[in-house]
Amino acid sequence: MEDTLVPIFVVGILFLGLPWLIFHYVTQWKKNGGLTVEDEKLLDELHDMARRLDDRLGTLERIITADDPNWRPRQAADRSHDMDWRRDA
């Protein structure tokens, strides 16, 4: 009795349970983590736009700084925090 049951269980786990587990996680990972092609293009565009706006703002800020060196209303704490994310970005 035991000689026939054990192989059935082992084969069942190996060839049915394990692939099911793997595919279960693969589909879940795809559902959560994946971007569609449109999302990807949108993200690309937004990232590019953010960079261009950043450049333009940099130019504007330089112009204003040349005009009036301490023009920024809230410089100290706020700005240093901003610089932090820009360094690791």
Next chain:
Amino acid sequence: MSARRTKFYLDKSNRKWSGVCAGLADYTGIDVTLIRVGVVLLTFMTSGWGILAYFVTAWLANDRPREFDYASIEDEKFWQTVRARPGASVRDVRSKFRDIDRRIADIETHVTTTNSALAKEIDALR
């Protein structure tokens, strides 16, 4: 279907053989030398299967399209984050826009306040 940035590509511009390791390095952001050493070690440990995997990958994967050449290191890092954690990169872009908004607000405040200061001075001269 159009080409995607989140796919694995062979990187021919930094290749040693076929660009599999360079492609992996580009995909994950891990240093290319580390990946090469890892692949060699894996080949020794699996008694030669690594080489087979290498050539199968080289045969199956496409070259990276020219239009995906990165403009800067920052760009490369960005796409590596997109591949690993898309949500994090979306939040990153949002934080950039927030920063832009804040800086524009600063500039706006400066421009409007200096204008009113100038107007007051002109009024005082009258």
